Amino acid sequence: MNDSRLRRPSALRTLRVGELKVSYVPDGAMLLKPTGALPSAVDRQWSSYGTYLNDTCRLVANTGGLLVELGTRGLLIDARFGPHAVPEDPAHPYRGAVHGGSLPGNLALLGRSPGDIETVAFTHLHTDHTGWARVEPPLFTRATFVIPKAEWDHRDPAVAALEPRSRLVLAGDEVFPGVHAPALPGHTAGHTGFVIASHGTRLLAFGDALLSPLQIRHPQWSAVSDADPARSERHRRRLITELLRPDTLGFGIHFADVVFGRVRPDGKRTVWQPM
Template identity: 85%
Template sequence: MNDSRLRRPSAVRTLRVGEMKVSYVPDGAMLLKPAGGPPATADRHWSGYSAYLNDTRRLVANTGGLLVEHGTRALLIDAGFGPRAVPENSDHPDRGAVHGGSLPGNLALLGRSPTDIETVAFTHLHPDHIGWACVDPPLFTRATFVIPKAEWDHCDPEVAALEARTRLVLAGEEVFPGVHAVALPGHTAGHTGFVIASHGVRLLAFGDAMLSSLQIRHPEWSAISDADPDRSELHRRRLIAELLRPDTLGFGIHFADVVFGRVRPDGREAAWHPL
């Protein structure tokens, strides 16, 4: 693999999952501090993984959404950071600078308008996943917002304003043809992934259950931002077992320029193989 892909944000990327078209829609990028991102321990853990850090020793991550198209219908999973930028705060334990703003333009590159989106489903309600759902005037004027019930029960007042357009879902429910919710709590209480399945192929969109592809190799690595590190690790291990299935692809929204991939055995561990 070209190491430079590990140190840059992803452009638009598209693949087929059976009869579905699935595209990563960039909104912007964020930098994570290695002592606060995975692993949430001393910086020495990164000594063998310098290829993952940029020239300021930050882990490069994306913010954006996953567009799922089924014929004329369209679903968006997560909604980026929105039209704003936040500089690095030296006191913040894990997050560096973050900027968004590119999601509408990248939807247009994919031939879609925000008015085409019938459903926006959220893995969880952190600011880098709900940005464009909270703008005024609204961007997704026709969309229903699908939010995991356990996540909604802990939401901030800013998100509560979306209630009139919100549909609460439980694990196992279908949110769009061929797309089902799967519980992956740990990062937040109601953190949820989505399984996209068509014609014998699956793609698991696992949100922030993993922030770096290194967590495939090291599922014991949690981030400071994980509300329940033990539970997060448990679900990472279960998730990796699912991703090892030969019919299954993965989508890691924060995985730099390797957002789509497969998990394959690598000795006694597993590893991410980007597409």
Template identity: 80%
Template structure:
């Protein structure tokens, strides 16, 4: 893997999944304190994995969305952080700086206007995944908001803006042609991925079930922000097994400049191979 890609955020990236066009739509970047996403790694393993840290010893991550296009129809998975920025919190063990704002411009680069998005589906309801769905006036004027039922049942006040257009779904439900919900709880109670399938190929958009490619090599490393670390690890291992199938690609929204990839066998178990 090219180490420099691990230390920069991703630009717009596009690939095909069968007949579907799938694009990463950047909204901004995050600089995460390594003690948050990978707490078990801090003392013993960072000398080995220092390539994942930038010059300020932060993990570079993205905030953004995944655009799925089927001809004239368009789905967005997650909605970035929105038009704002938050500085690093020195007193918090893992909250780093986050800035958004680029999603509408990057949708335009991809030839899509926000009003063309018919559905926005959320992996979970954290602020860096619902940002542009909560702005006034609404950015996605025609879209339905697909929310996992278990996640909605545990929602906080920040999700109130979604309620008028919320449509609740369960694991296995189809949210868009070829796109089905996949339960991956642990990071939050209703955390959900989405399986995008067409013509014998599939892509798993797994949200925050994996925050760093390092968790593929070390699935026992749960994030400091996981609601249920044991459950998160259990589903992470199941997810990694699915990603090892030869017909399967993965999308990690927070994976720096390696958002799309495959999981391959490795002496240590498995490894992320970016596209």
């Protein structure tokens, strides 16, 4: 793996999944304090993984969306941070500086406007995944918001304004042609992934079930932001098994500049092999 890619946010990246075009659309980036973000990774282990840290000793994580296109139709998975910037708070246990704002411009580079998007689907309702869905005036003027029912049932009042445009979905429902929503609870009560499949190829977009490529090697490492660490670990292990299939690719939204990849065996462990 090119170590420099682990220390920078992802550029706009596109691949094909059968007849579907899938693109990572950058919005910005967040910096994470490693010993707070992944507290199971004790300090002495971080000395072995310095290549994952930038020059300020932070894990680099993206804020962006995943655009799925079928002809003229468009689905966006997660609406990211939005037009905001937050400096690092020394008192916060794991989050450093965060900024967004680039998503509309990057959609334009792909030949899309926010008004073209027919569906915005959420893995979960944390603020760094819903930002552009909550701006005024609305950015996605004609989109339906697809929200996992189990996530909506445990929603924060701050997202209540999404309700008039929302469609609640259950585990396994199809949200767009070729895109289904498996339940991946643990990070939040209703956290959901998306399986994008066409012509014998699958892409698993697993949201925050995996925060860093390091969790592919160490699935026992839970993020401090996981509401139910034990449940989250069970789903991480199941995801890794799925990602070992030769017909399956993965998409890790927070995986720095290695968002698309495969999981490969590495002795007794598994590793992320970026594309």
